[in-house]
Amino acid sequence: MRWGKAMLVYNRKAGKEKAGQLGDAVAALAGEVGELTLVQTAEPGDGEKICRERGSDYDLLLVLGGDGTVHECINGVAEAARPPEIAILPGGTCNDFARTLRLPMQVGRAAEEVLAGRVHDTDVGRVNGRVFTNFVGIGLITDTSENIDSDQKERIGKLSYFLSTLRTLRQAEPFKFRLKHDEGTVDSEAVMILVANGRSLGTAKLPFAGSGVHDGILDVLIVREAGLSLAWQVINGGDLTDYRESGGVIEYIQTSSLLVDTDEPKGIDSDGEIYLQTPAEISVQPSKLRFYYGPETTQGSLVDSLAELDTRSSID
Numbered sequence: 001m002r003w004g005k006a007m008l009v010y011n012r013k014a015g016k017e018k019a020g021q022l023g024d025a026v027a028a029l030a031g032e033v034g035e036l037t038l039v040q041t042a043e044p045g046d047g048e049k050i051c052r053e054r055g056s057d058y059d060l061l062l063v064l065g066g067d068g069t070v071h072e073c074i075n076g077v078a079e080a081a082r083p084p085e086i087a088i089l090p091g092g093t094c095n096d097f098a099r100t101l102r103l104p105m106q107v108g109r110a111a112e113e114v115l116a117g118r119v120h121d122t123d124v125g126r127v128n129g130r131v132f133t134n135f136v137g138i139g140l141i142t143d144t145s146e147n148i149d150s151d152q153k154e155r156i157g158k159l160s161y162f163l164s165t166l167r168t169l170r171q172a173e174p175f176k177f178r179l180k181h182d183e184g185t186v187d188s189e190a191v192m193i194l195v196a197n198g199r200s201l202g203t204a205k206l207p208f209a210g211s212g213v214h215d216g217i218l219d220v221l222i223v224r225e226a227g228l229s230l231a232w233q234v235i236n237g238g239d240l241t242d243y244r245e246s247g248g249v250i251e252y253i254q255t256s257s258l259l260v261d262t263d264e265p266k267g268i269d270s271d272g273e274i275y276l277q278t279p280a281e282i283s284v285q286p287s288k289l290r291f292y293y294g295p296e297t298t299q300g301s302l303v304d305s306l307a308e309l310d311t312r313s314s315i316d
């Protein structure tokens, strides 16, 4: 028996209804868990509450849901004296942090990878006293996340929705900001500031080198008003070095902490959830939590791509 006690937090409202995913997860893991507690979330906030109250009673915390559910659960356990190891079972729409952890996108297969035992200390971010796994965004990304209609998101997936919103945007409203980082200050205007710990956003691979979650560093993109389509090319996997000489359209900074202040308070998107406002005090928390990973070769495999195509439809 590998784990004495495990708790599985299940958000059945995350992602599209996929028959059998809970059963697949339990079937894969049951033989290795002495006592398995299943908790279903009934409403937003439940995942965090249960993890705060009971997370440290367990050796393993399994989170079956998307990035929002993961965000809640890690906020529940981050300050525990003895946080459990965490395994994400990707049951959401984008599952961006599960992608960073190279997990397969099918719940049953991800559960099988947990059995392989690749568990590593992992960086998370902190913003205004909350923790995030994947990213923090200010500006355009927040506007886009706020406008997502949940039915549409279910039908077409979050990435397609981001792209369609951005394609139709004729202009984005720039905002003034002051950003202090490890080595200096930027006093400027932008349409978006993106601070990444993870490597995937809206299912697209971000263009930063390395795994991102073992380096004690946050990757910051400042996107200025002129560069919407250029910016999106970069964020969707373009080569950052090509844009360093692009007349300052995009500025790329690596830092372990930063402070962002804006003229007017602006919403902060953390892992897709918007409930904080600027000023934003952001830092990396190196090796804060232990997560389970997939194998080096999983992400981008043909099998995964085909399985995903099956659950998505295009908007074009």
Ligand SMILES: Nc1ncnc2c1ncn2[C@@H]1O[C@H](COP(=O)(O)OP(=O)(O)OP(=O)(O)O)[C@@H](O)[C@H]1O
Binding pocket: 011, 012, 013, 014, 015, 016, 041, 042, 043, 044, 045, 046, 065, 066, 067, 068, 069, 070, 072, 091, 092, 093, 094, 095, 096, 158, 272, 273
């Ligand atoms: N029983 C519930 N009913 C309604 N909402 C819930 C319930 N349980 C949790 N939630 C909320 O559901 C929201 C969406 O969940 P989540 O982000 O995990 O899925 P998703 O949006 O489909 O996936 P992703 O963020 O990976 O694209 C979270 O903000 C969470 O607070």
